Amino acid sequence: NLSNQYAEGVAVGSSFAKFPKVLFSLTKLERIDLGGCFIKKLPKEIQRLKNLRYLNLFDCRTYDIPEKIASLKKLEQLDLGYYPVGPRARPLRLPESICQLKQLKYLGLSSRGLSLQKVKKLKKCLPKTKIIF
Numbered sequence: 791n792l793s794n795q796y797a798e799g800v801a802v803g804s805s806f807a808k809f810p811k812v813l814f815s816l817t818k819l820e821r822i823d824l825g826g827c828f829i830k831k832l833p834k835e836i837q838r839l840k841n842l843r844y845l846n847l848f849d850c851r852t853y854d855i856p857e858k859i860a861s862l863k864k865l866e867q868l869d870l871g872y873y874p875v876g877p878r879a880r881p882l883r884l885p886e887s888i889c890q891l892k893q894l895k896y897l898g899l900s901s902r903g904l905s906l907q908k909v910k911k912l913k914k915c916l917p918k919t920k921i922i923f
C-alpha cells in the first residue's frame with residue numbers, strides 16, 4: 791500500500807511494459823526510476839506529478855513523450871538515453887513543449903539518434919541544461 795503522504799521516490803523493476811498507473815495518485819512523488827523497463831509511451835497523465843524532480847527512463851523503449859511533459863515545472867533531471875537504434879527501433883519523439891522545462895538541469899538523450907539540428911535546437915531553448923546525446 792503506497793501512501794501519498796510519505797512517497798518521495800520510487801524505483802521499480804524492469805518488467806513493466808506500461809507506466810504504472812498507481813504512481814499517478816502519488817502527487818507528492820519527487821523521483822521515479824523506471825530504467826530498463828519496456829515503456830513505449832509516457833502517458834499524458836504524467837502531468838499529475840507536479841512535484842516530480844527526477845524521471846529516469848534510461849534504456850527503456852520509450853519513444854513517445856507527450857506535450858504534457860511541460861506541466862512538470864519542477865523537473866530537473868530527465869533521462870531518455872540508450873535505446874539501441876536498430877531496424878525495429880522507433881525514433882524518439884520529443885514535443886516542442888520540452889523547451890518549457892526551464893528548470894531542467896540534465897537531459898539524457900544518449901544513443902537516441904537525434905539529428906544534430908534537433909540537438910542544437912534543444913541547446914538553444916534549454917541553455918542551462920546539460921544535454922547528453
